[in-house]
Amino acid sequence: MNSESVPQNFSSSGRSPSQKWWALLSVGLGFTMFTLDNSIVNIALPSITNAFHTDLATAQWVIVSYLIVLTALMLSAARLGNMFGRQKLFQSGLILFTASSLLCGLAPGIVWLIGFRVLQGLGAVLIAGLGMAMITELFGTSPQYGLALSLAAMTLSLGSVFGASVGGFLVALGDWRAIFLINIPIGIIAIFLFTWCVPPSQFQRDTSQYFDGLGSILLVVVMVSFSFGMSEGQKQRFDSAIALILFAIAVISLIIFVWVESRSRQPIVDLSLFRNPILTINLLTMVVIYIAIAFRLFIYPFFLELALKYPIDQVGLLMITYPITNAIIAPISGRLVDKFGSRFLIPIGLMLLTFGCLLASTFTTQLTPLGYVFRDMVLGIGLAMWRMPNNTDIMSNTPPNRVSIVSGLLNESSMVGQTLGTVLASALFATFVFSSANLPRTTPPASLPPQAFVFAMHWTFLFVAVLLGITAICNGLFHIAKRPPTKLSNMPFS
Numbered sequence: 001m002n003s004e005s006v007p008q009n010f011s012s013s014g015r016s017p018s019q020k021w022w023a024l025l026s027v028g029l030g031f032t033m034f035t036l037d038n039s040i041v042n043i044a045l046p047s048i049t050n051a052f053h054t055d056l057a058t059a060q061w062v063i064v065s066y067l068i069v070l071t072a073l074m075l076s077a078a079r080l081g082n083m084f085g086r087q088k089l090f091q092s093g094l095i096l097f098t099a100s101s102l103l104c105g106l107a108p109g110i111v112w113l114i115g116f117r118v119l120q121g122l123g124a125v126l127i128a129g130l131g132m133a134m135i136t137e138l139f140g141t142s143p144q145y146g147l148a149l150s151l152a153a154m155t156l157s158l159g160s161v162f163g164a165s166v167g168g169f170l171v172a173l174g175d176w177r178a179i180f181l182i183n184i185p186i187g188i189i190a191i192f193l194f195t196w197c198v199p200p201s202q203f204q205r206d207t208s209q210y211f212d213g214l215g216s217i218l219l220v221v222v223m224v225s226f227s228f229g230m231s232e233g234q235k236q237r238f239d240s241a242i243a244l245i246l247f248a249i250a251v252i253s254l255i256i257f258v259w260v261e262s263r264s265r266q267p268i269v270d271l272s273l274f275r276n277p278i279l280t281i282n283l284l285t286m287v288v289i290y291i292a293i294a295f296r297l298f299i300y301p302f303f304l305e306l307a308l309k310y311p312i313d314q315v316g317l318l319m320i321t322y323p324i325t326n327a328i329i330a331p332i333s334g335r336l337v338d339k340f341g342s343r344f345l346i347p348i349g350l351m352l353l354t355f356g357c358l359l360a361s362t363f364t365t366q367l368t369p370l371g372y373v374f375r376d377m378v379l380g381i382g383l384a385m386w387r388m389p390n391n392t393d394i395m396s397n398t399p400p401n402r403v404s405i406v407s408g409l410l411n412e413s414s415m416v417g418q419t420l421g422t423v424l425a426s427a428l429f430a431t432f433v434f435s436s437a438n439l440p441r442t443t444p445p446a447s448l449p450p451q452a453f454v455f456a457m458h459w460t461f462l463f464v465a466v467l468l469g470i471t472a473i474c475n476g477l478f479h480i481a482k483r484p485p486t487k488l489s490n491m492p493f494s
Contacts, residue, residue: 062113062114096126357465363457
């Protein structure tokens with residue numbers, strides 16, 4: 001950032017230099033709320049489904065509605081900050097996320113909860129999309145800038161790792177509403193600290209920035225119509241008229257989206273980047289990986305709570321096996337990349353992920369906690385062994401002037417994968433469960449026999465394993481056959 005974009009001098013603004021650390025804490029608290037909600041809701045979804053006496057096709061929207069907002073707007077958050085002021089929008093994000101968390105905790109019905117989750121997603125976009133920019137404004141000219149970024153990254157990691165265990169503990173103490181109400185005190189403290197500590201903004205609107213509203217709307221239409229089509233397929237049949245119409249709308253909207261983005265002066269997604277095969281294959285692989293991760297996040301709590309009858313606080317503790325394993329192995333993976341490069345490590349990570357899903361397909365009613373931990377550790381190791389080489393392969397082939405764009409695409413690919421994965425997980429799992437139990441598709445999950453869950457686990461994760469296996473073969477053949485890396489800067493983008 002240049003000096004004009006750093007608005008603060010704490011001394012001249014009447015604030016002590018130490019207040020920037022309190023301001024950093026407010027940003028960290030915002031990150032904490034955002035990352036906790038990315039995993040905490042999954043652990044409580046069986047309880048939410050049971051409390052509202054609803055079905056999987058409807059319950060999935062508690063997660064999907066939130067993810068769609070993040071997917072559609074995350075890439076535009078930084079641009080909106082440049083247009084309207086990062087400080088004002090980040091503060092608005094804190095307020096909106098806190099208020100919508102209260103509304104979620106008080107929701108009288110499942111439809112209300114889904115609607116309030118959309119509002120929560122809007123707040124999350126502003127927090128996640130502008131948080132690092134706020135830290136740059138506060139510390140960009142300070143020698144503590146690296147420390148501030150490291151502390152923020154640690155906050156993001158801790159929230160992701162411990163979200164499931166915190167969620168299980170909260171639901172065990174009270175009920176599902178506690179996972180949203182816990183954000184209220186955190187949000188109030190964050191808002192107060194931010195208002196008190198962050199200097200007045202000297203923002204000047206960047207008239208060169210343009211918000212691609214049409215592209216954002218089309219992306220929402222694509223995701224919503226596809227998700228509704230999968231929901232209707234669960235409730236009726238996937239070849240029913242309404243499901244086919246919704247799928248057709250999704251395909252047509254996607255085609256129009258690509259056409260609009262290719263002609264927009266500041267598109268959400270710069271399609272010219274995909275002329276580079278390294279970027280394309282690795283981003284597509286990332287989508288598939290996060291589809292698999294979404295299957296785990298969505299299905300595991302239902303199996304552990306409803307088939308194995310584990311207490312929800314125990315389920316929360318078991319669910320952190322995978323993220324903790326990933327956190328431990330990630331630095332080792334980074335060292336291996338430095339020593340051997342990413343070319344052969346990416347297929348190894350993919351094969352481990354495939355094997356982890358094959359192990360998940362062997363879940364039975366006799367599954368022990370130790371057996372679960374072993375299987376989940378394989379997934380965690382596989383993710384760590386794949387992600388670092390994959391990201392390194394992408395970023396090392398990215399010119400400096402496109403680093404922020406490609407970094408945004410990495411986040412966007414993970415969000416697309418999580419959204420599609422949640423919808424697909426719900427559809428496949430419900431299809432296998434109800435076909436095994438021979439019960440109506442509107443039957444509440446808590447009323448289903450354990451063996452139906454076992455049958456669904458087997459076939460659902462076999463499907464994911466096959467999908468990952470095909471991806472691993474294609475990715476491996478590409479990385480073995482490819483020539484020395486071609487810089488994105490050498491590719492034609494115009």
